[in-house]
Amino acid sequence: MAKDGIKAYKYVGKDKFKIAGFDTGDTGEFADRAEALDEFVHNLLRINKLQQKLYAERKEGVIFIFQAMDAAGKDGVIRTVFNTLSPHGVREYCFKVPSSEESSHDYLWRFWSAMPARGNISIFNRSYYEDVLVGRVHKLYKNQILPERMKKSDIIGQRYEQIRNFEKYLYDTGTRVIKIFLNVSKDEQARRFISRIDTERKNWKISSGDIKERQFWDDYMEAFETMVNETSTSVNPWYVVPADHKWYARLTVSRIVLQTLEEIDPQWPVISDDELEAVQEYRKELAASLPGEYIPPVPQLPEFANPGIVAAQIVENEERAKIVEKIARRKARGFKAVEELLETTPTLASLDAIIEAIAEAKDQETEFEEET
Ligand code: ATP
Numbered sequence: 001m002a003k004d005g006i007k008a009y010k011y012v013g014k015d016k017f018k019i020a021g022f023d024t025g026d027t028g029e030f031a032d033r034a035e036a037l038d039e040f041v042h043n044l045l046r047i048n049k050l051q052q053k054l055y056a057e058r059k060e061g062v063i064f065i066f067q068a069m070d071a072a073g074k075d076g077v078i079r080t081v082f083n084t085l086s087p088h089g090v091r092e093y094c095f096k097v098p099s100s101e102e103s104s105h106d107y108l109w110r111f112w113s114a115m116p117a118r119g120n121i122s123i124f125n126r127s128y129y130e131d132v133l134v135g136r137v138h139k140l141y142k143n144q145i146l147p148e149r150m151k152k153s154d155i156i157g158q159r160y161e162q163i164r165n166f167e168k169y170l171y172d173t174g175t176r177v178i179k180i181f182l183n184v185s186k187d188e189q190a191r192r193f194i195s196r197i198d199t200e201r202k203n204w205k206i207s208s209g210d211i212k213e214r215q216f217w218d219d220y221m222e223a224f225e226t227m228v229n230e231t232s233t234s235v236n237p238w239y240v241v242p243a244d245h246k247w248y249a250r251l252t253v254s255r256i257v258l259q260t261l262e263e264i265d266p267q268w269p270v271i272s273d274d275e276l277e278a279v280q281e282y283r284k285e286l287a288a289s290l291p292g293e294y295i296p297p298v299p300q301l302p303e304f305a306n307p308g309i310v311a312a313q314i315v316e317n318e319e320r321a322k323i324v325e326k327i328a329r330r331k332a333r334g335f336k337a338v339e340e341l342l343e344t345t346p347t348l349a350s351l352d353a354i355i356e357a358i359a360e361a362k363d364q365e366t367e368f369e370e371e372t
């Protein structure tokens, strides 16, 4: 199971979330990012494996919703945590200010086309929760032409209930909704805004709208707190993630995604005995059709498609290479060990160690053959 460092951040509708006491600078059990690196990479690899199974099994759909104040790091979290997943079966949807067509419908209408099919993952970069965040802070419903009966109702209060019901409907019909609030402090937002203004390549990320919304900080905090308390349930929880340290937010989200997929526990589809028998027959034909004898492939170095390589590109560093080499030496006790190694040691720098491990394993095998 994923390390349960996320328990403290999970809301299921029992304990009240109080935004005032929340430590946005928390880094859990880690002193710095280097300590968390190893787990992060391994989480990504395990997420990758589980997603392949999720897709193959085609039983459940999953939605990961991301909400946050501007500059809290939504885009970076999504980019890094979902980086090693296959585009097959994963899609990100960014929900902006509704278009005039979207506004002419009920607020949930635009989300139907973004629902994941079974086995797929949809990432919602903002969502219908905007309708109880920016929609609540600025009372946007007042600008809409509404039937008389709606003008008297508690529009936002009703939305919490509608969202709870909507998500329950999704859960009951095969789609999980996992909600993640990246909680950044007001000071850290100021620092990130300044950096966006000072750094040319980040200029495009800041808008006058962002600066205007910052003036409503306290109203937003109230809206976030109420949103979490009103819409957390045991099956559709909210996670409030400390987001002042980008690396910790990314690690925490990787834990949330991993744990969600572990709970779903997807399995490779199995074929029936009859089918298996039929393909075994076919295998004989295939083997007979080859020019020479069929030789099963020996474990190879990772191919470029291996997610480990991608992960390695993110994290390659000297220290890690040394550790990996040590593990390689210790573990190289045969091809099985080498295979395991390929799965668990994803750095480019580790390639040499792996080659060496294979050589050692081969030597050991020869020795073994000579002995017997
Ligand atoms: P970036 O990180 O690139 O800034 P972003 O998600 O902030 O990404 P923007 O185009 O800057 O993208 O902002 C989207 C805006 O759309 C946000 O200010 C958000 O509040 C607004 N928005 C989203 N949904 C709604 C909605 N239902 N009603 C009103 N505004 C909405």
Ligand code: MG
Binding pocket: 070, 210
């Ligand atoms: Mg923005």
